[in-house]
Amino acid sequence: MLTAEVTVPVPPEQAFAALADGWLYASWVVGASHIGEVDPAWPAVGSRIHYRFGLWPVLISDTTVVRAIDRPHRLELEARLWSVGAASIELTLTEAVPGQTIIRMVERAVRGPARFVPGPAQDLVFAARNQESLERLANVIRARARDS
Known part of the structure; x- marks a missing residue:
């Protein structure tokens, strides 16, 4: 299973704060283009982000x-993709050294036709997109750290 990974120069609590702000979702998730609504309880289990994906x-x-949360170390999401299915996304945050966090992302199709695609083939589809998403997330986290 391929895992996308980035390291950011902040502690896990500070890195997780960017994930906990649902309004930032479209700024780092490749393909998401517009946030319409974020449930007030986000990122509590069962809360949702309503968004649009694609290009105008x-x-x-x-x-x-949100399927599971262990703040500030893990966030498990289920992203729906219209009628095509859904993917399970796990983000884990680990403090590498004090003040530095490694963020890892793993994605798997869990519903729809894509769930029948073997794991290694899914890795090929998701790997570059997830790495780019984490690079964007890292930029958001760095900018928030500079502004605080």
Whole structure:
């Protein structure tokens, strides 16, 4: 299973704060283009982000829901992809050294036709996208650290 990974120069609590701000979702998730609503309880289990993905004028509305949380070390999401299915996304945050956090991301199709695609083939599809998403997340985290 391929895991996307980045290291950011902040402690896990500070890195997790960017994940806990659902309004930032479209700024780091590749493909998400517009946030319509974030449940007030985000990122509590069962809370949702309502978003659109794609490129204008072809935008599809859907949701991502929190499946599990262990703040500030793990966030497990289920991202729906219209009628095509859904993917399970696990983000883990580990303090490498004091003040530095490694963020890892693993994604697997869990519903729809893509769930029948073997894991290594899914890795090929998700790996570059997830690495780019984490690079964007790292930029958001660094900018928030500079501004605080």
